[in-house]
Amino acid sequence: xxxxxxxxxxxxxxxxxxxxxxxSPISGHRSVSWYQQTPGQGLQxxxxxxxxxxxxxxxxxxxFSGRQFSNSRSEMNVSTxxxxxxxxxxxxxxxxxxxxxxxxxxxxxxxxxxxx
Amino acid sequence: xQSVTQPDIHITVSEGASLELRCNYSYGAxxxxFWYVQSPGQGLQxxxxxxSGDTLVQGIKGFEAEFKRSQSSFNLRKPSVHWSDAxxxxxxxxxxxxxxxxxxxxTQLKVEL
Numbered sequence: 001x002x003x004x005x006x007x008x009x010x011x012x013x014x015x016x017x018x019x020x021x022x023x024s025p026i027s028g029h030r031s032v033s034w035y036q037q038t039p040g041q042g043l044q045x046x047x048x049x050x051x052x053x054x055x056x057x058x059x060x061x062x063x064f065s066g067r068q069f070s071n072s073r074s075e076m077n078v079s080t081x082x083x084x085x086x087x088x089x090x091x092x093x094x095x096x097x098x099x100x101x102x103x104x105x106x107x108x109x110x111x112x113x114x115x116x
Numbered sequence: 117x118q119s120v121t122q123p124d125i126h127i128t129v130s131e132g133a134s135l136e137l138r139c140n141y142s143y144g145a146x147x148x149x150f151w152y153v154q155s156p157g158q159g160l161q162x163x164x165x166x167x168s169g170d171t172l173v174q175g176i177k178g179f180e181a182e183f184k185r186s187q188s189s190f191n192l193r194k195p196s197v198h199w200s201d202a203x204x205x206x207x208x209x210x211x212x213x214x215x216x217x218x219x220x221x222x223t224q225l226k227v228e229l
Contacts, residue, residue: 004159042220105217106162
């Protein structure tokens with residue numbers, strides 16, 4: 001079974017631009033979560049989507065948004081990029097069948113975003 | 117306030133030596149607890165998890181962790197470290213709400229040959 005895939009793997013943008021990152025979960029998984037990883041703040045939860053609905057949200061500004069499609073693929077968008085948005089963005093998928101943490105989350109390799 | 121602490125930012129061990137990575141949490145109730153590993157340029161891989169029951173949990177790659185309620189700790193151990201274990205290790209409690217994980221700051225493990 002193929003793992004979680006994220007595209008693109010690397011991205012360079014300039015301040016003020018917007019960016020869209022994509023995540024394809026493991027086949028059959030319906031839950032997709034997004035995390036931001038930076039040297040200063042570590043790993044922080046952005047949001048989770050389940051069956052096309054946002055189920056949980058972290059403490060990030062409204063510039064960070066996401067969506068999930070009917071095939072469970074998810075995208076996250078960051079508008080008006082700031083230098084501090086430079087980070088590794090990870091997505092994780094799980095089946096969504098069991099409640100919460102009883103499910104194992106499988107992580108993708110991440111998209112490394114550099115904002116200049 | 118709810119928090120998770122990994123006191124050791126960097127740890128260096130010799131190959132073949134034993135390893136213990138510390139994790140302390142501060143939550144009102146016992147959270148579900150996870151350990152993840154991140155190799156350079158890779159995503160996170162689940163090593164093991166604790167929900168309830170037996171406080172000694174076995175994971176992949178020869179790792180184990182022991183939950184100690186009295187000490188609010190969930191330390192990761194391995195009896196004999198291999199050079200391929202060099203990576204960053206994250207302790208992550210789950211406290212509810214969808215699939216949200218809260219990660220510790222991580223411990224970078226270096227293995228000397």
